[in-house]
Amino acid sequence: MNNDNNVIVVNELVKRFKLGATIISAVDGVSFSLPKGQTVAIKGPSGCGKTTLLSLLGALDKPTSGSIIVDGIKISELHGGKEVQYRRQKVGFVFQSYYLILNLTAMENVMLPMDLLGIKRLDQKTKACQLLERVGISSKLHSRYPTRLSGGEQQRVAIARALANDPSVILADEPTGNLDSKTGNVIVNLLHSLSKEGRTLVIATHDAGIAAKSNIVIEMQDGKIANTSIQSDN
Amino acid sequence: MGIVIRSLRNVIRNPLRTSLITIILTVSIGLALTMATVNGATRNQLASIGENIGTEIQVRPAGEFGMMGGGNSLDEAEVDKLSTITHVVSVQTSTQTMYTGDNLETAAPSGTVGALPYSSSGSTMVAPPSGLDNQRNFRMSIIVMGFDPSITNPTLMGNATLEIAEGRYFTTAESDANVAVFGQNLAEANNLTVGSTIDIEGTTVEVIGIFSTGQRFGDNMFVMPIGTFQRLFNITGVTSVTVTADDVSNVDGVVSAIREIFDANTADIITAQSTYEQIGGSVTNASKASQVGMLAAFGVAAVVILFSVALMVRQRVKEIGILKAIGASSWHIGIQFSIETLVMSLTASIIGALITFPLANSVAKLLSGSTSTVISGGARVGGFFGGGITRIAGINVAVSPEIFLYALATAIVLSIIASIIPAWYIGRVKPAEVFRYE
Ligand SMILES: Nc1ncnc2c1ncn2[C@@H]1O[C@H](COP(=O)(O)OP(=O)(O)OP(=O)(O)O)[C@@H](O)[C@H]1O
Ligand SMILES: [Mg+2]
Numbered sequence: 001m002n003n004d005n006n007v008i009v010v011n012e013l014v015k016r017f018k019l020g021a022t023i024i025s026a027v028d029g030v031s032f033s034l035p036k037g038q039t040v041a042i043k044g045p046s047g048c049g050k051t052t053l054l055s056l057l058g059a060l061d062k063p064t065s066g067s068i069i070v071d072g073i074k075i076s077e078l079h080g081g082k083e084v085q086y087r088r089q090k091v092g093f094v095f096q097s098y099y100l101i102l103n104l105t106a107m108e109n110v111m112l113p114m115d116l117l118g119i120k121r122l123d124q125k126t127k128a129c130q131l132l133e134r135v136g137i138s139s140k141l142h143s144r145y146p147t148r149l150s151g152g153e154q155q156r157v158a159i160a161r162a163l164a165n166d167p168s169v170i171l172a173d174e175p176t177g178n179l180d181s182k183t184g185n186v187i188v189n190l191l192h193s194l195s196k197e198g199r200t201l202v203i204a205t206h207d208a209g210i211a212a213k214s215n216i217v218i219e220m221q222d223g224k225i226a227n228t229s230i231q232s233d234n
Numbered sequence: 235m236g237i238v239i240r241s242l243r244n245v246i247r248n249p250l251r252t253s254l255i256t257i258i259l260t261v262s263i264g265l266a267l268t269m270a271t272v273n274g275a276t277r278n279q280l281a282s283i284g285e286n287i288g289t290e291i292q293v294r295p296a297g298e299f300g301m302m303g304g305g306n307s308l309d310e311a312e313v314d315k316l317s318t319i320t321h322v323v324s325v326q327t328s329t330q331t332m333y334t335g336d337n338l339e340t341a342a343p344s345g346t347v348g349a350l351p352y353s354s355s356g357s358t359m360v361a362p363p364s365g366l367d368n369q370r371n372f373r374m375s376i377i378v379m380g381f382d383p384s385i386t387n388p389t390l391m392g393n394a395t396l397e398i399a400e401g402r403y404f405t406t407a408e409s410d411a412n413v414a415v416f417g418q419n420l421a422e423a424n425n426l427t428v429g430s431t432i433d434i435e436g437t438t439v440e441v442i443g444i445f446s447t448g449q450r451f452g453d454n455m456f457v458m459p460i461g462t463f464q465r466l467f468n469i470t471g472v473t474s475v476t477v478t479a480d481d482v483s484n485v486d487g488v489v490s491a492i493r494e495i496f497d498a499n500t501a502d503i504i505t506a507q508s509t510y511e512q513i514g515g516s517v518t519n520a521s522k523a524s525q526v527g528m529l530a531a532f533g534v535a536a537v538v539i540l541f542s543v544a545l546m547v548r549q550r551v552k553e554i555g556i557l558k559a560i561g562a563s564s565w566h567i568g569i570q571f572s573i574e575t576l577v578m579s580l581t582a583s584i585i586g587a588l589i590t591f592p593l594a595n596s597v598a599k600l601l602s603g604s605t606s607t608v609i610s611g612g613a614r615v616g617g618f619f620g621g622g623i624t625r626i627a628g629i630n631v632a633v634s635p636e637i638f639l640y641a642l643a644t645a646i647v648l649s650i651i652a653s654i655i656p657a658w659y660i661g662r663v664k665p666a667e668v669f670r671y672e
Contacts, residue, residue, distance in 0.1 A: 051670070060559060061666040081563055088561025095669065099556045103247040104240065115236035116561050124236075145247075165561065 007168060007200045008034040008057065013066035013076075015052050015223075026052035027063070028223035034216065036168075039192050039201045041211035044220035050204035053220070054171045057202065058091050059083040071168050088116055092162030092199075094172035094191070098154040100146040106132065106157045107142040113164040131160040135190060152183040159190060170194060172203045176210065188213060237566065241573035252578060255542045259582030262535035263644055264589040267637055269528030271594040276521035289323075289482055292504040293475040293492060307471030312495055316477055319491040321484040326389070327472040329463055333376040333456075337433060340374045341419030341454040376420060377455035380463025383409050390455065394447035401428035401443030410461035415443040419453035435466045520598070527597075532644070539652040543575055547656045554660055555668030564661045571656040576649040583641035583648075590637055 015027040026049045034040055042050050055061040056068060059075045068076045071090055078086055092113075093099075100109045110128040111121075119127075132142060135156040146154055155175060162170055172191060176184030188203075188210050195201050195215075203210060211217045212231075219227040245252050293316070295308055307329065317325045381388045383406045390396055396403075396415075404413050414434070416426055421444050426432065430441045439458070447453055464470055479488045489505050496503070547554070557567050 052666075055666040058559070060669075061664070084558065084561055084563050087559060091561075093559050099552070099559075099669075101553060101556060103244050108240075108243075111236070112240075113560050116566070121236065161560070 005035045006033040007036040007071055008032075008202075009067075009069040010057075011067045013053075013056060013068060014064045015049075015056060015061070016064045025223045027056065029066070030220075030223070030225055031066075032218060032225065032228065034200055034202070036200055037195050037198045038216055039195045039214040040203070040216045040218065041214035042202065042204045042218050042220060043206060043208070043211045044226070045206065048220040049223040050206075050220060051173055052223075054173050054202065054204050057169070058093060058171050059086050088113070088165060090168050092165065092167035092170040094155070094158055094162050094170065094175045096174035096177040098146070098151070098158045098178075100154055100158055100161070102146050105143045105145055106137060106149065106153075109146070109157055110160045110164050113161060117165060128160070128164065131163050132157070134163075135160045136186075151179050152187065155179065155183075155187050156190070159187070159194075163194070168199060170199055170201045172201065174205055175203065176205070176207065181209075184210075237570050238573060241570050242577065244570075244574050245577050251542075251546070255538070256578050256582045256585075258538045258542075259535055259579055259648075260585045260589070262531050262538060262586075263579075263583050263641065263648075264586035264593060266528050266531035266535060266644065267583075267586055267590040267640055268593045268597050269524045269531055270640060271590060271634075271637060272598045273521060273524040273528055275594075275598060276517050276524060279517050280521065289479040289485060291477040291479065291485060291489060291492065292502075293477060293496060294502050294504070295473060296499055296501050307469050307473050308475060308496065308501060310471050313472055313475055315495050316475060316492065319477075319488055321480045321488050322477055323480050324476075324478045326385075326476045326478075327382075327474070328388070328476075329380040329460060329469060329471075329473045331378055331467055331469060331473070333378045335433075335435065338376055338420070339423045340376050341417070341423040374454060378463065378467070379455060379457045380460040380467075380469075381457055382460050383407075388457070390447060390457070394449045396445045396447065396457065399444050399446040401441070403443055403445075404459050409459045410465065411459060412437055412439045412462060413442045414439045414456045414458045414462075415445055416441050416456040417453035418444055418446040420456060437466055439466075524597070535644070535648055536651050539575065539579060539648050540655060543571070543652045544655045544659075546574075547571065547659045551663055551668055554663045555665040558663065559665045559669075564657075564663075567660050568653065568657045571660070572649060572653040575652045575656075576645065579645040579648045579652070580642075583645035584638070586644075587637045587641035 010033070011031050013027055013030045014025065017024045017026055028049070030049075030053065042053060044050060052061070056063050056076075057070065059078055063076050066076065067074060070086075073086060073090070075083065075086055087093075100106075101112065104112065107125070107128050110131055111124040114124040114127060115121075129139070129142070133139075137153060137156050137160065141149065141153065146157070149157065155178075159175075162172075170191070175191060176187055179187060184207075191201055191203065192213060203214065205211060215231060217227075217229045217231065218225055219229075293308065293313075313325070313327055316322065379388075379390065383404050386403065388396055398415070399418055401415070403415055404411065414432075421427065421441065424432075426441050426444075428441060428444060431438050432441065433439070439462075445453075445457075458466070477488060477492065479485045485505055489503055492501075492503055554567055558564070
C-alpha cells in the first residue's frame, strides 16, 4: 500500500488522553495508507476514535506516538506555526455543526481561507462565487448571514469554504449528523463529487449508507481498526 | 485588509455588546480626560499664583491683623532702612486704620456681606474674608489711609488704584492740611461732595476730592495726607510696608535682611512663599484630587476593557477554534481582536473627549468648591483682610483641543493593555478541544 500514489500514510498512530488517573487510548496503533482522489469512510460506534483520528490527520491535535504523512509532509512532527500553515494550504474541514463564522456572510465565510492565504480580494470574490454556485447556493443567498440559512444551506457554504484553499485533503466529521436524510444524501453526493477533482475525502460517520458509497471503508473499534474494505464498484 | 473588515463587522454586528462596552469606556475615559484637564488647570493656576505674588514682601506690625489692630505701627526711621537692603527695588509704605467714628455711614450695607456681588478684577472674583462668611451681620468697616502727598498714584487696600472722579488729590504743600479725598460710595452714603466738611476725630476736615476705584471695598474709604492722618489718629510710623525684591530667588535673602531690622516681636513678614502656601493650599488639594481622580478613572477604564475583552474572548472561543482550524495563526486572530478593541476604545475616547468640554468646568467647580482659595492681587492678599485669605472663586478651566490627542493616546494605551489577555488566551485555544466541548 505504500506507494507514490498514497496521499495519506498513517503508521502505528497512537493518541492517548489522560483523564484523571485513567488513560484513554482514543486511537490505539492505527496504520493505513490512502491513495489520492479516493473517498474514505471511517465507520464505527460512538467513542471508537473517529473524531480523534480526523483531528490528528488535520493537525488539530498531536499524536502521542506514530506518524502521519500527508502530501509528503510529516505532519506528526510539525510545530511552531507550521501546523497552521499546513491546515491553511492542504486541508479543508467540514464539521457536523457547520461552524461558519456567524458575523460573516456566506460569501465572506468562503472568502476567509483565501484571505488567510493572501489572495487578492477581487480574486477571492470571483472564486467564492464559483464555489458557492458549485455547492448549489444561489447568488441571492451570498450576502446572507449563517443564522438566516437552513442547516443544509449552511453545510453547503461550509463545504464551499472547505474548498476555498484548494485542499488536497478534505476531512469531514459527521457532515450529515444535523441534517435530515434527504438533505444528508445531497450533501454526501456533493462531498463525493469532490474526489473526482483528485482530492482525498475522509468522512467520519456511523451512517452505514454513507459508508456504502465510499471507495474505502475503515471500521474502527476501541481506537483500533477492526476491518478495512475496498469497494471498487464506487 | 480583510482582517480590518472582519473586525469592524464584529463590532457592528454586536450592537448591544459594542454599545455597552463603549458607553462604560466613554464614561471612564471622559472622566479621566476631565480630571486631566482640571489637573492641568490647577497646575496653571498654581503657577500663576506664584507669578502674581512674585517678588513682593509684606511687612506689618507684629500681631496686627492688617490695619485692624489700630495703634501699632512700624517706626519710620527703621522703615527707611529697608530701602538700603540689597536686591530691594522699591519700598512702598502706607498707614491705615479702621474708622471708628459714628458720624460716617458705611457705604457697604451691613448684613449682606456674604451676598454682595463683589466686584471682579480681571478674571477673578473678590469674595468676603473667610472668617466673616457666616457673620451675616458684619458691618463693613470704613478704612482711612494716610499717604505721602508726593505719591500721586497710591495703591489702596484691596489692590485698587485711586482715580480722582471729582475735585482733586492733595498736594505736597498739604502734607499736614485738614483735607481728605473720599471714595465715591462712601461720599454718596454720607451726602458728601467736593467742598463739604466733616468732623474727623474732633477736627473739621474738608472734602477736596472724590475718587473711584470701581471696587466696593476701595470706595468705602477715604485718604488723607500722611501728616494729617498721623496727627488726627495719633498714629506714628507706618502700618504697612510692601518691599519689592528684584528677583524671586532673592526674596529669602531680603526677608532675612528685613528680619535684622524688625524682629519677630516687632513685625510680621509675609513672603510670597508663605502666602503662596496659604492660598495655594486648596488649589493644590484640587490638583491632587483631580490627579487621583484621573488615575482612578483611567484605572476603571483599563479594568472595564480588560474584563470585557476577557469575556469577549471567552465567549468567542469557538470562533477562535474555527479560525485556527481554517488556518489562521494566533497572531492573526490576536490582531483581529485588538482591532476590535481599538475601534471601541477609540470611539469611546472621542465621545469621552467631547463630553470633557462641558464636564471639565463642573468638575473643577466641584473639586475647588467653597474651599477654593485662588487669588489674584499678589502680595496685597492678607493686607486688607488682616492676614486672612482672599477667596477668589473659579479655577479657569480651558479645555484645549489637545484633549483629542490625549484621548487618542488613552485609546491606544487601553487597547494595548486590553490586547494582553486575548493574546495569551488565543494562543492556548486548542481547536480539537473546543469542538469537543462546545
Ligand atoms: N480531550 C479528551 N480528553 C479525554 N478523553 C477524550 C478526549 N478526546 C476524546 N476522548 C475520548 O477518546 C475516545 C474517542 O473519542 P472520539 O471523539 O474520537 O470518538 P468518536 O468516534 O468521534 O465518537 P462519536 O461518534 O460519538 O463522535 C472517547 O472515549 C472520548 O471520550
Ligand atoms: Mg466524533
